[in-house]
Each structure stands twice: as structure tokens, then as C-alpha cells.
Amino acid sequence: MTHKYIIGIDGGSQSSKVVIFDTDGRVVCEATQPLVPMYTPQPGVAEHPDDDLYDSIVTAARRAMERFPGDTADIVGVGLCTIRCCRALVRRDGTLAEPVQSWMDHRLSKAYEHTNDDVAYVTTTSGYLMGRITGELTDTAANYIGPWPMDVRTWDWLTDQQTFDSFNVGRDMLYRLQMPGDIGGYVNESFSARTGIPQGLPVVHTANDKATEALGAGLHDETTGLVSLGTYITGMIVGKEFIDDPQTYFTNFASEPHRYIYECAGIRRGMWTVSWLRNLVGAEIKQAAADAGVSSEEHLNTLASAVPAGCDGLMCILDWLAPPTQPHRKGMFIGFDERHSYAHMYRAILEGIAFRMKQNMSAMESERGIRVERLIVSGGGSYSDPCMQIFADVFDIPVVRNEVRNAAGLGAAICAAVACGIHPDFDEASKHMVHPTDRFEPNPENVELYAQLRSVSADISAQTDAILERTHRILSEPKGVRSHA
Numbered sequence: 001m002t003h004k005y006i007i008g009i010d011g012g013s014q015s016s017k018v019v020i021f022d023t024d025g026r027v028v029c030e031a032t033q034p035l036v037p038m039y040t041p042q043p044g045v046a047e048h049p050d051d052d053l054y055d056s057i058v059t060a061a062r063r064a065m066e067r068f069p070g071d072t073a074d075i076v077g078v079g080l081c082t083i084r085c086c087r088a089l090v091r092r093d094g095t096l097a098e099p100v101q102s103w104m105d106h107r108l109s110k111a112y113e114h115t116n117d118d119v120a121y122v123t124t125t126s127g128y129l130m131g132r133i134t135g136e137l138t139d140t141a142a143n144y145i146g147p148w149p150m151d152v153r154t155w156d157w158l159t160d161q162q163t164f165d166s167f168n169v170g171r172d173m174l175y176r177l178q179m180p181g182d183i184g185g186y187v188n189e190s191f192s193a194r195t196g197i198p199q200g201l202p203v204v205h206t207a208n209d210k211a212t213e214a215l216g217a218g219l220h221d222e223t224t225g226l227v228s229l230g231t232y233i234t235g236m237i238v239g240k241e242f243i244d245d246p247q248t249y250f251t252n253f254a255s256e257p258h259r260y261i262y263e264c265a266g267i268r269r270g271m272w273t274v275s276w277l278r279n280l281v282g283a284e285i286k287q288a289a290a291d292a293g294v295s296s297e298e299h300l301n302t303l304a305s306a307v308p309a310g311c312d313g314l315m316c317i318l319d320w321l322a323p324p325t326q327p328h329r330k331g332m333f334i335g336f337d338e339r340h341s342y343a344h345m346y347r348a349i350l351e352g353i354a355f356r357m358k359q360n361m362s363a364m365e366s367e368r369g370i371r372v373e374r375l376i377v378s379g380g381g382s383y384s385d386p387c388m389q390i391f392a393d394v395f396d397i398p399v400v401r402n403e404v405r406n407a408a409g410l411g412a413a414i415c416a417a418v419a420c421g422i423h424p425d426f427d428e429a430s431k432h433m434v435h436p437t438d439r440f441e442p443n444p445e446n447v448e449l450y451a452q453l454r455s456v457s458a459d460i461s462a463q464t465d466a467i468l469e470r471t472h473r474i475l476s477e478p479k480g481v482r483s484h485a
Contacts, residue, residue, distance in 0.1 A: 005075045006416045007064070007197065008409035009057060011082035011129060012209065013103075013231035014272065016056035018064040019409040020075070023422050025433025027404060028070065031063035039099065044106035044324075047099040053082070053125060054132050058194050065196035077202045077420040078187065079412030080130060084208030085146045087112070088128035090121040094135065100125060103232070104268070106324055111147050111168045120173065126205070127175040134185025134203050139175040142207030142253035152242045152251070155179065155258065179257040180207050181418045181426070204419040206412045207255035210234060210263065215255040215426070216411030217378045217402060218434035225372035227357050227391065228407075229381030233270030235361040236261050237372065248363035255411055256426045264364040267356055268321040271381050273331065273349050276320065281342045297383065303343035304350065304386040309393065309446045310453055311344045313337070316352035317460055328472035334460060350387045351450075354394040355457040361395075375399045378407040388438070393446040394454065403435040410434065 003022055010017040012035075019030040033056040039047045065072075085103035090096060097118040101107055112122050123131075127139030144150040149158045149167040156177060158164045164171075178184055183202040192199035206212040210228055214236050219226045226236045239260040242251045252261040269276075278285060278296060289299035313335040320331035333348060365372055375395055381387045382401040392399040404410045414429045416422075423429035 003070060003074060004422065005068075005070060006413040006420070006422070007061075007075060007078040007201075008406075008411075008413035008416070009061070009078060009080045009082075010209070010212075010406060010409040010412060011053055011057055011080075011125065012408070013083050014275070016053070016060045017406055017409055018057065018060040019406055019413070020064055020068055021404075021410065021413045021433070023417060023433075025404060025410055025413065025435065029064055029067040030406070030409075031060045031067065033057075033060040033063070038102060038104070043327075046102040046104040048086075048102060049099055051096055053100055054129060057129065058191070061195035061197055072196070072198050075198060075201060076422065077183075077204055077416040078133075078197065079204045079206055079414070079416035080126060080133065080184070081206040081209055081212040081408050081412040082125040082129055082143070084124070084143055084210065086125045088123050088125055089116065089119040090123060090128055090131070091118055092120040094128075094131040094137070096128070100128070104321065108146055109324060111166065113168065121175065122169050122173050123175045126208075130184045130203060130205070131175070133187060133191045135188045136185030137175045138178050138184040138205070140180055140182075140184070140205035140207055141177040142180050142205075142211060142255060145208060145252060149174075152253075155253070178205050180205055180212075180255045181257065181415045183419050202416070202420060204412075204416040206415045207253050209408050210236065211252055211255045211261050212411035212415070213378055213408040214238070214261050214411070215414055215430065216404065216407035216409065216434065217376050218430055218436070219261075219376065220427070220430070222368070222370045223373045224376060225361060225374070226376045226378060227361070229271050229353070229377060229379035229387070231270065231272045232266055232268055233353060233357065233379075234266035235264045235357050235364065237364070237368070237370070238262070246367060248360070248367045255415060262364060262368065264357075264360040266360070267318045267353060268323070270318060270353060271379065273316075273318060273320050274346065274381070277342065277345055277349065285342070300343070300346050301384045301386050303341075304347040304384075307343050307347045309351075309390075309449055311335075311348045311351060312339050314340050314344045314348045315453070315457055315460065316345070316348040317457070317464075318349070318352050318356055319461075328465070328469045329461075330468050332460075332464070347386065347390075350381070350384070350390050351394070351453075352457065353381070354387075354390045355450075355454045357391075358394050358454060359458055373397060377401055378405060380405070385440075388440045389443065390450075392440040392442045394450045396442045396447045396451075398442075399440045400436050401438050403437040
């Protein structure tokens with residue numbers, strides 16, 4: 001029997017990943033290319049330098065194809081998933097007129113302002129990359145979250161002209177919308193020559209990265225929740241309708257037509273904080289890991305497993321990137337004494353993430369009137385056994401991880417599998433391609449301790465906000481006119 005294969009492209013916030021799967025959803029080979037650091041020349045501006053989102057995909061795709069052991073003629077399609085809430089300003093020829101504005105850029109909170117005559121189109125990262133890969137100016141409707149003239153119920157552009165015009169984007173500047181699971185175009189000669197991916201392969205739309213991750217993680221019913229441990233950490237459950245003004249969550253498009261994901265408040269620069277710590281004490285961690293003959297990640301997880309729950313009193317507040325409406329917010333560790341090492345700091349980050357997400361997920365559950373009985377954890381943090389156990393203990397429910405931890409890449413492959421006729425629909429494709437592998441049960445000894453510490457963690461910001469606001473006010477005033485705060 002001839003094996004068939006699907007390529008999943010996952011353009012993330014910190015790296016671009018290209019994974020080649022078989023039609024059962026198992027990884028055949030993969031490659032990752034880190035993104036270059038974000039360009040942040042001033043507060044509120046965050047751009048992906050040059051053409052990094054596309055170039056990194058090219059590099060990762062070329063490496064993945066070099067590792068592919070099969071016959072390229074047996075690759076049936078490509079699924080494309082990219083980060084959401086970004087803005088790409090594109091020339092008439094489909095290339096970038098300016099660097100892509102990141103989801104962390106304050107300009108994304110406003111309507112588009114046309115200041116560059118080279119800009120012919122205004123689109124998302126998925127539209128821009130689909131154009132570069134195929135030459136077709138199509139985009140998935142399911143990536144238009146934020147300042148776009150989108151009717152969230154019809155998955156199409158707004159028909160009310162006055163409201164449409166308030167977004168400052170003409171219809172001739174927008175790409176043609178398609179649905180997740182639709183073929184957006186076919187691999188063009190240029191992309192094929194640079195990557196080795198066969199020319200003419202169908203390239204399939206997905207949604208935004210979080211929704212595609214939910215599909216690839218196997219999220220299907222309201223009794224199961226998902227925590228995505230990425231640069232932006234969030235919690236999700238599935239939904240059937242768009243909810244206009246929820247208090248504790250927002251409605252996101254799913255990576256399946258006319259389905260939705262309910263997404264609770266998250267953590268900006270979530271797992272990025274682990275990278276920050278690793279870079280901060282990088283030489284020491286690398287040396288200790290080398291001495292032990294393991295990777296830096298394995299070394300950190302071994303040390304974290306030996307740190308007691310509660311980190312001997314050290315707690316971490318995950319606010320390394322302040323929200324635009326609260327610029328005074330800062331990340332912090334509180335409770336240091338002579339016992340603490342970078343292992344305590346690492347575990348405190350993991351506990352702080354779990355505390356915040358339990359609080360946010362519980363608020364969403366309460367508003368929805370449901371109870372999550374099982375939690376899936378995906379993303380980079382799911383590779384860590386201590387992290388998985390912390391989530392089980394904090395949430396006090398079973399926590400599972402899947403065989404494929406790059407759930408967004410698998411979600412992209414699932415969309416391609418449906419579009420290319422490998423599986424008849426999304427549910428069947430998920431059933432065949434998503435494989436749970438590990439289950440972590442709550443440790444009763446830690447459940448009550450974490451419940452109490454979570455309450456303390458929730459109170460820390462309320463106690464420190466006034467101090468941080470005073471500091472922010474002092475440092476924000478021009479030199480020479482600072483008042484006594």
C-alpha cells in the first residue's frame with residue numbers, strides 16, 4: 001500500500017515549524033526555524049523584521065524536505081497556519097511594503113491608517129503567506145480577529161457600508177475570503193524551487209493559530225478544555241455560536257466552518273518567560289546540562305521536579321508584557337530567600353502560569369455554566385512532565401497531552417486532509433489523526449496547597465499595582481520635571 005503524506009506549516013510568534021505527517025497524523029519529519037527578535041524601536045511598536053515570517057518558513061520547509069524519507073509524489077497537500085492579530089501591508093506584486101505588524105503592536109488596536117502609497121493590500125499573515133506560497137490573493141475568514149470589517153456571524157465582509165468604511169480599508173485592498181478546509185491556491189514555482197515542496201500541491205486554509213491548535217489538539221466538547229502553552233498562553237473550550245459581549249472570555253473563529261472557540265483571558269509572553277529565564281542564566285544552565293549529558297530543557301525539568309510544590313515560598317506574577325490599557329503592569333518574583341535557585345524560579349514560572357490560567361478558565365466556566373472535566377495541554381510547555389503535573393494539581397482534574405505536541409501543525413494537516421479527500425470531514429479526520437498519549441492525575445497532597453497559594457497569587461497584583469503605577473508615573477515623566485510621587 002502506498003503511503004500518503006501531508007505538510008503542516010505552523011508560522012508562530014517565536015519560530016516557524018514545518019512538519020510532514022502521514023495520513024494517520026503521525027510525524028514523519030519536521031524542522032523549525034527561530035524567528036529573529038522582534039523590532040521594537042519605541043513603545044507600542046512591534047514588527048517582524050524584513051520578511052522574516054516568509055523567510056523562516058522557507059528555511060524550515062527546505063530542511064523538512066531534506067529530511068523527508070518518502071517519495072515527494074506521495075505528498076498530497078499543504079495546510080497553512082499562521083499567527084493571528086497581525087497586519088501585513090502588501091504591494092501590488094504580493095510582497096511586503098512594510099514589515100508585518102505583530103499582535104503586540106498597538107497599531108493593531110486601531111483602524112488602518114494609509115500612510116504609504118506602496119501599499120495596495122491590507123491583509124493578515126495567513127493572507128500574505130498564502131499569496132507568497134501560491135500567488136493567489138485569498139485568505140481564510142477565520143483569521144480576521146480584531147480591526148477588520150468582518151461579520152463574525154456570516155464569516156464574510158460587513159454589508160453595512162458605513163460600518164465597513166469605519167475600518168479605513170477599501171474592498172479593493174482586501175483579499176478574497178475562503179473557509180478553513182478550502183484550497184487557497186497551489187504551490188508556485190518560486191516557493192517550490194526554494195523549499196523542495198512539489199510545485200502544484202494544493203495549499204489549504206486553516207484559521208488563526210490558536211483555533212488551528214484547538215483542532216489539532218482534539219478539542220470537541222464543552223467538558224474538555226485546552227490550555228495552549230505558547231508565547232501567548234490561553235485556555236479554550238468549543239462553542240456553537242458567536243457571543244457578543246461575554247465578560248470573562250471572547251469568541252474566536254474555529255478552524256472548522258461556522259464553528260467557534262471560546263477563549264478566556266490569557267498571558268502575554270507566557271512561555272517566552274521560560275526562554276527569558278534560560279537566556280538570563282544561560283551559561284550556567286548549559287554547562288550543568290552538558291555535564292549531565294542532557295538538554296537544557298531536560299536539565300531544568302529534572303531540577304524543577306526536585307523543588308517542592310510551592311517553591312519554598314517563591315511566587316511569580318506573569319506580566320512581562322503589560323496590556324496597553326495597564327502599562328504599569330510588570331512581571332515579578334516575590335518571596336526570595338537563601339534557598340532559592342534558578343530551578344525555583346523556573347518552577348515558580350510554571351506554577352504562576354497554572355495559577356493564572358486556572359483563575360481565568362474558572363471564570364469562563366462559571367459564565368458559560370459548564371464544568372471542564374478534562375484538560376488538554378499543548379504547546380512547548382507540554383513537553384515538561386513537571387509542568388503537566390502542576391496543571392493537574394492546580395486544576396484538580398486529569399490533564400492529558402497528545403502524541404503530537406505541535407497541535408497547530410497537526411490542525412493544519414487535518415484541514416489539508418479534509419480538503420484533499422483523505423478523510424470525509426473534520427470530525428473523522430480528528431478521530432484518525434489526534435492521538436492522546438500521556439495522562440496526569442491530580443496529586444491530592446498538592447491540590448489543597450495549590451488552592452491556597454492560588455488565592456495568594458491572585459491577591460499579589462492588587463497589592464502591588466499602586467506601587468507599580470507610582471513607579472511607571474515617575475519613569476514616564478520627562479527628565480527635569482519629575483514630581484515627588
